[in-house]
Amino acid sequence: MLLVAASLALPHGLPPQSLQCGRVGGPPPPRPRDLDRRAVLAGGLGFCGCCGIASPADALATLTPRASDLEAPRNPVFDRGFARGMNGGMADYEAAVAPKKKALFAKMLGSLKEESTVVELGMGTFPNAGFYAASGPRGLDIVGVDPNDSMGRYAEVNAAQAGLGERGHSIRVAHGVGEALPLADRSADAVVCTLTLCTVVDMDRTLAECVRVLKPGGQFLFLEHVLSETDKGLAEAQIKFTPFQVQAADGCHLDRRTLQNIKAAAFKSVDSEYFDLDGFLYLNPTIAGIATV
Ligand SMILES: C[S@@+](CC[C@H](N)C(=O)[O-])C[C@H]1O[C@@H](n2cnc3c(N)ncnc32)[C@H](O)[C@@H]1O
Helix, strand or coil: CCEECCCECCCCCCCHHHCCCCCCCCCCCCCCCCCCHHHHHHHCCCCCCCCCCCHHHHHCCCECCCCCCCCCCCCHHHHHHHHHHHHHHCHHHHHHHHHHHHHHHHHHHHCCCCCCEEEEECCCCCCCHHHHHHCCCCCCEEEEEECCCCHHHHHHHHHHHHCCCCCCCEEEEEECECCECCECCCCEEEEEEECCCCCCCCHHHHHHHHHHHEEEEEEEEEEEECCCCCCHHHHHHHHHHHHHHHHHCCCCCCCCCHHHHHHHCCCCEEEEEEECCCCCCCCCCEEEEEEEC
């Protein structure tokens, strides 16, 4: 059974101690130590990210909410609409990138062990859910990090529909940003980042955070639309339209040279490609690959 853990919501501006959970106000119960995560997955027990009461946390990466000075105030009405739009409106795009994603996920998942921790940075509505069901080890600890709290419920539905529960994966959705990931140093086996580096406020800080949370040998899987390096006219249009895109699409930039930032980050190796995606105008060209710490 799929474990959909309590959303670790940290409303913008509130310090971490403002987190609410069902246990606030009373003494924490003794923490059982003899249940393992598989038992919890099978039994479908809940997990409280705030106080770490349930024992499954023993086998899951610990989440520590962190406020970021770079997180802009959010508009819940816009966030709801954007989440709805992302859930319904990206089918053609997802179909176009599916072969690339499929190959990347197969490669990444093929080298992970059971119960590895994978961070979905800017998880959104979790369009990548199906790739975790298609191949790879069972029992992954998947942590979605996103500042838009309206994304989580779509992510959970999409995870369930993709059959991630049948593969024993657990899904936790944490409020947070890439610039201050709510995970400890060297706690993740992989970070997945699709269409998120276009949106983060500080890409270099976000990439440094990904390096920080990855274990040695950990993988950073990325697929992002970028500024054209080969079509001057397209690049000029992308630069011109970026201010509108930023307003309309929650900070999405069309004019970023993301691969340069990834190559300049502290990854040990970057295996990447730059390719054109027909029919997606300014959301093209695309870079994709796996960098390793
Ligand atoms: C275009 S969506 C992509 C979502 C998903 N990864 C996908 O492939 O469809 C960008 C996502 O990044 C999230 N986001 C925005 N700012 C962010 C930040 N600073 N750190 C992490 N995620 C952020 C948005 O809320 C949104 O869910």
